[in-house]
Amino acid sequence: xxxxxxxFMGTPDFSLAPLKVLIEKTNVVLVVTKPDAxxxxxxxxxxSPVKKLAMEKNIPVFTPNSxxxxxxxxxxxxxxxxxxxxxxxxxxxxxxDYPKYGCVNIHASLxxxxxxxxxIQWSLINGDKETGITLMHMDEFMDTGDIIDTxxxxxxxxxxxGTLHDExxxxxxxxxxxxxxxxxxxxxxxxxxxxxxATYAPMIERDMEEIDFNDSVINIYNKIRAFSPxxxxxxxxxxxxxxxxxxxYKNEKSExxxxxxxxxxxxxxxKDGIIYFDIIKPIGKNAMEIRNYLNGKKELLK
Numbered sequence: 001x002x003x004x005x006x007x008f009m010g011t012p013d014f015s016l017a018p019l020k021v022l023i024e025k026t027n028v029v030l031v032v033t034k035p036d037a038x039x040x041x042x043x044x045x046x047x048s049p050v051k052k053l054a055m056e057k058n059i060p061v062f063t064p065n066s067x068x069x070x071x072x073x074x075x076x077x078x079x080x081x082x083x084x085x086x087x088x089x090x091x092x093x094x095x096x097d098y099p100k101y102g103c104v105n106i107h108a109s110l111x112x113x114x115x116x117x118x119x120i121q122w123s124l125i126n127g128d129k130e131t132g133i134t135l136m137h138m139d140e141f142m143d144t145g146d147i148i149d150t151x152x153x154x155x156x157x158x159x160x161x162g163t164l165h166d167e168x169x170x171x172x173x174x175x176x177x178x179x180x181x182x183x184x185x186x187x188x189x190x191x192x193x194x195x196x197x198a199t200y201a202p203m204i205e206r207d208m209e210e211i212d213f214n215d216s217v218i219n220i221y222n223k224i225r226a227f228s229p230x231x232x233x234x235x236x237x238x239x240x241x242x243x244x245x246x247x248x249y250k251n252e253k254s255e256x257x258x259x260x261x262x263x264x265x266x267x268x269x270x271k272d273g274i275i276y277f278d279i280i281k282p283i284g285k286n287a288m289e290i291r292n293y294l295n296g297k298k299e300l301l302k
Contacts (some may be wrong), residue, residue, distance in 0.1 A: 002102070004027045007079040009087040011048045017173035018085045018106055019053060025180055030077040033065040034088060061197050068092050081183060084138065084152065085172060088117070096138045101184050103138040106172040107267060108185055110134060110150055112198040115143035117257055120164055122201040124226035127218065127263035131164070133172045135179055137190060144198075146190035148183075151175045160225035187192075204231070211235040213257050217249035232281065238300065245279040245287055261300045264291045 008019050009032040022028050031054035039046040047055070054061045060077075066072035074082075074095055082103040089147060096103045109119035111134040123131040132152040138221050139145040151171050155164065182188060204227075211220055211233050224247050227233045232243035237259070254260070254269035260276075261267075267276040281287040294300065 001110050001180060001184065002024050003027065005078060005080045007032060007074055007077055007082045007099075008048045008050075009033070009082065009084040009091070011088055012086050013049045014108070014169045014172070015050050015085040015087075017169045018055055018083065018176050019050060021173045021180075022179045023059070023084060024079075025177070028054075028057075029079065030060050030062055030074065032062045032064070032067070032087070033067060043217055063171060065079060067095075070093055074098075082138075083176065090140070090142065091138055093140050095138065101186075102188070104148065105136050105138050105143070105145065106176060107134045107136060107143055108168045108172065109201065110152065111143060111147060111206065112193040112195065114199055114201040116201040117203040119201040120168060120210075121161055121204050121226045123155065124159070124164065125223055127222045131155055131168070133168055135175050137188075144193060144194055144195070148188060148190075149175060149179050160228045162229045167195060206231075209234050210242070211275075213268055213270045213275070215271060217251060217270045217275055220270055220275050221247060221249045237266070237297075241283045242277075243281040244277055244285070245281060247275055247277050249273055249275050259300065261294070263294065263301065266290050266294060266300070 004026045006022050006026045006028050007030045008022055008028055010019060011034045016083060031050060033048045033050040036045045036047045038044065045238040051061050062073045071094065072091060074096060079099045081101040083100050084091060089290060091103065107119065110122065110132040114122055130152055132150055134150050135148045137145040137148060150172065153167060153171060213220065224233050224244050228245050232245060234241055234243045251273040254274045256269050256271060258269040259266065260269065260274055265276055267274040277290045279287055279289055280293060
């Protein structure tokens, strides 16, 4: 398949494993990714993970500000196949229709469930027991194209956004690898999505990071793991803002928003139990186990 010219479109770490498969198996003639972004407190201009890998492999990189207006470089690469994975922008029809083997997308859910920008986070927020990867034909809309193949993953109670992200990235690369020869066979199946079953996974916004202890402990726990290790949920302990990295819960008698403190544990009451913090990160400080945090907060034990 080294004679098959592929354009790959992706941006974050999630996209790396599928790109590596394409580099190994095909001729990746161009990588398309978002422009360099300012990162960190010092706002250092930083290339995307996908751009870094492409540069290491001496693959040309294209970083348009608007793919709807600026796509001629992709046409000029004359791809036989376009593969997208977490690129983050809607692909114009002129690109979708161009390659003879089509334009396909790797999406981190079992479509039509969780169309949109944050399917992994929402599967955790909603406490799902199963998710997966869908390989699909692209169309002009968001994650509505015909399905080619899927692979399922059973979500563990201990999974958070970090572990689930990594598992699904590998599964995405495996699903692509499995279907590569099929994609260029000229006889690829199309399974229509049932739009009546569609649900959506909108982008995670900053105001969603705040923990609401009027909610149930299971919902709060699921939200904490959906935001860990990034961007992290947050709350206040005696007016000090902290971010929560790891927690557990107990269904026991409690009072909403009340602190429950011993010498080595700290919890906050929710609607039907207590959320106990295991690892937190006070603003401006390093992450720490709750026991170490309490060592410097003797006033909480009074």
